[in-house]
Amino acid sequence: MSEPMLIEVTRGKLVESRHNVHVAVVDASGGKRFSKGDVGRALYPRSAVKVLQALPLIETGAADAAGLTDMELALACASHSGEEQHALAASRMLDKVGLDDSHLECGCHWPFDLSVAVGLAQRGGVPTALHNNCSGKHAGFLCTAVHLNEDPAGYAGAGHKVQQRVRAAMADTVGVNLTDDQCGIDGCSIPTYAAPLDAFALAFARLVSGQGVSADRARAGQRLINACMAEPYAMSGKGRMCLALIEAGQGRVFAKTGAEGVFCGAVPELGLGFTLKAEDGTTRAAESAAAATLAEIFRDEDAELAETFRALAVSPLRNWQRTVVGEVRPAVA
């Protein structure tokens, strides 16, 4: 096992805090292109695998039956920032299958982005389930249930057919049996199943390469990944790292964050998938590491793009007067 990727947070001339990140970049045969730390570590993938969780939305025909647009498919794979456009789009998805936000079981929270939350409060608004960062994913679940004439109530529970389909699609793609004792409850109340970190990277390599999964499954995954790359704002929001990475990639890179410092992604042209996890669960470390991992992937492929990702891996740290006081950055080896 190699050392994890080290992300440093500096202030003045000193390193103030340090993060360890486990990283796996693999091809569809499971070959490791790049590996740091403990890539066999059990990982709850959280929201980083929303594309895998949305596979049944495509495969059942529910997306086409409801006439979902690319933007709506991206929203079904989103951890969005709860901006009005996100809430409205989730509402439209539900409307397309005759449901509304009262059917959502994800819970309510104020938008994560403080300026968005404050803006909502200033307009006299309060958050509904539509503002929950997972509302698009849940709307997608509901589209599937309606399409298959299932009672949507309880769709977030592990025993509902909606979640059983998600689990089966995940297990097949990840290549690991997902057991009840490896199951936690996610922030939005659906089950999240742990598997080895590198198995999730493999899942994304399989989808983009079409190897190791059925042609239908690969097509479904590619359609979702392409939708996210075409509509990255729907999948993320203002100032988000997922947005910056996908925009920088210009159709060549997919990347998606998850809670507790997880990122999954893929580079379709190279048939590669990647997954990473900050051991301490911090987002700032995962974001820097995701950009650094993409820089590593493109190092020998496209020096200019690698440099763009290298720059995205470094973020200035500002104080309340907006003075730059340090930075978050990968440690120099």
Add this chain to the structure above:
Amino acid sequence: MSEPMLIEVTRGKLVESRHNVHVAVVDASGGKRFSKGDVGRALYPRSAVKVLQALPLIETGAADAAGLTDMELALACASHSGEEQHALAASRMLDKVGLDDSHLECGCHWPFDLSVAVGLAQRGGVPTALHNNCSGKHAGFLCTAVHLNEDPAGYAGAGHKVQQRVRAAMADTVGVNLTDDQCGIDGCSIPTYAAPLDAFALAFARLVSGQGVSADRARAGQRLINACMAEPYAMSGKGRMCLALIEAGQGRVFAKTGAEGVFCGAVPELGLGFTLKAEDGTTRAAESAAAATLAEIFRDEDAELAETFRALAVSPLRNWQRTVVGEVRPAVA
């Protein structure tokens, strides 16, 4: 060097994320009562040493000249939550020396507590420098400048007499020369000087025991620490761990958080000081570790109080439906 204290974040049956925390508990002679991890690690103490930064406010006579109450002294040592009572109290402190919030150089930010920020926005308010979590400390700095007939402008800069006094008091108490190359800029724009982690623990042991510092300095420190223990809400706010720890201690425990996962504190009756730092800078780890450290300190002294702190070291993790899905806790050895 022993292993750091390990704080775990669980979900379902698995540990999802892990934090390493360095902890030093020392007496006034520097004797280590409890030590975990690298206690010689260079540490920016951040807001955890606001008591040390407020020493000149007492020692110059500025606090008495302005007639500051215990509540206002606690506010001068606070990282407060920006509630209206905090902002009003900071405003009163400034008023007592003929200044107002236009003199504050700490910058503005929305209150950290989301419900407080949202409440302010819903009332049509916007944050001023008075809502900055450091406004009380800055008001204290200004009281000192006014008392000594210094131009208050630029008081936050390392070259101003206000900060030079703070640096001298800190260096004397910590027992380490605080050099320019160990200096970073804090969130509120004042300098923060790095020193070994255990030196800060020693500083608090010295103040509460009266050993190793002048009688005047010890008296000033004790007055500030007593004010914080008497008025913990002024020093913190709604739902804060500093508040929970001081309230649980019922006048026997001082504890103060700082950014990037720092805590400093003292147990006056035992003549002990403590300092800890989560290597990754996360607050949740520092909070759990602070409670666990106090449980360790009281283990052989007061079994009931130790148990109270042991319970405070464990926090449930809830999802958006308020279901308990895991916990933050010290790892079982």
